[in-house]
Amino acid sequence: MLFRQLEYLVSLARERHFARAAQSCHVSQPALSEAIRKLEDELDVSLVRRGRTYEGLTPEGERIVMWAQRILADRDALRGEVAALRTGLSGRLRIGAIPTASGAVALLTSPFCAQHPLVTVEVTADLRSEDIVRQLRNFEIDAGVTYLHHLPEGIQAVPLYEERYVLLVDHTTAGSLDLRTEATWAEASQLPLCLLAGQMQGRQVLEAVFAEAGLNPSPRVETDSVAALFAHVRAGQWATIVPYTWLNVFGVPNGMRAVPMAHPSPVAPVGLATLTREPGSAMARALTELADSPDIAAAFRHMSTSTPTGST
Structure with missing residues (x-):
């Protein structure tokens, strides 16, 4: 009963609405409300x-919710550990990814599913770096693929690759710039740009590079989706700057x-982030071990250095 009460409380904290919380827990609203009232009586608060x-x-x-999240995560980790000892790893692996890295997640999920056929994977893309940290701390995801800059205490990471950038334009725009094998940030700043939204860390990385070059471009279109950047360039009016990894997808x-963008030629480290806790979940542990293996390191190295078809 206690676990169920804690689940209802966590759901209410997440949904911030009694009816939605009850729906997410597959119970009636009166049942959820009564269970939380009983929890209040038991805790006398x-x-x-x-x-x-x-x-x-x-x-x-708020404090009890933090304990509830940890208790439920430990319960699920224990169940996963026991199941892994019996029949191998099973259950659902939940991964969050920043928009610029969502195209690279398959290099982890494909071999992971091959190694653990009883596991299903849920990937939530287009998350901000701070969202990934928050969801890790709230035990809403098992791991995140994100930038490694300024990771807070309590989060550990396995480096995966260094993000490099290319200017993506239509052929008409490329011809007018007389681009050959590389483009400068000054040239890019003169184009009608479509970029990621300003609150996203991928955009902040670009802003830092522009600032280093003494530039302050003003994009006409902003989005939280890398796919939308490609779509705008296809429309023929816009140019964008995207991570090299997306071209390999x-x-x-x-x-x-x-x-390729040059002068300067920045790189931003991207890695697999998980909570620093022992023993932790068997799911997160298995994914971390995979990410740290030589084969996966070679796959990410190839992805970030190979020349995709059609680029110059």
Whole structure:
């Protein structure tokens, strides 16, 4: 019963709405409300601020939610450990990825699924770096593929690759710039740019490089999706700067040209982040071991250095 009460409380904290929390737990709203009231009675503390609608958790409720998340994660980790000892790893692996790295996640998930056929994988892409850290701490994901700059205490990482960048333009724009084997950031700043949204770390990396070159471009279009960047360039009016890794996923689409960015030639380290806790979940441990293997390191090295078809 206690686990169920904690699950209801965590769901309410996540959904911030009694009806949605009940729906996510597959119970009626009165059943969820009554279970949380019983938990309050057992703990002798008020957890939820109640009015005509949900008004949030009390300070005590916020603290209890943190304990609840940890207790439920430890329960799930224990179940996973026992199942792994019996029949091999099973269950669901949850991975979060920043937009610029979502095209590289398959280099981890494909061999992981081959090694662990009883595991299913859920990948949530287009997350901000801070979202990945938050979801790791809240035990909402098992691992995240994200930038390694400024990872906070309690998060450990396995480096995967260094992100490099290319200017993606249509052939008409490329011809007008007389681009050959590389493009400068000054040239890129003069184009009608479509870039990732300003709050995203991938965009902040680009802003830092532009600033280093003494440039301050003003993109006309911003998005949180790398796929949307490709779509805008295909429309024929825009140019964008994307990670080199995406070209190894899609190649260079017809009608476009990808030119490596130079002067300066920045790189941003990307890796697999997990919580620093022992023993942790068997799922996260297995993924970390895979990411740290020589074969995976070679695959990421090839992805980040090979020349995709159609680029120059």
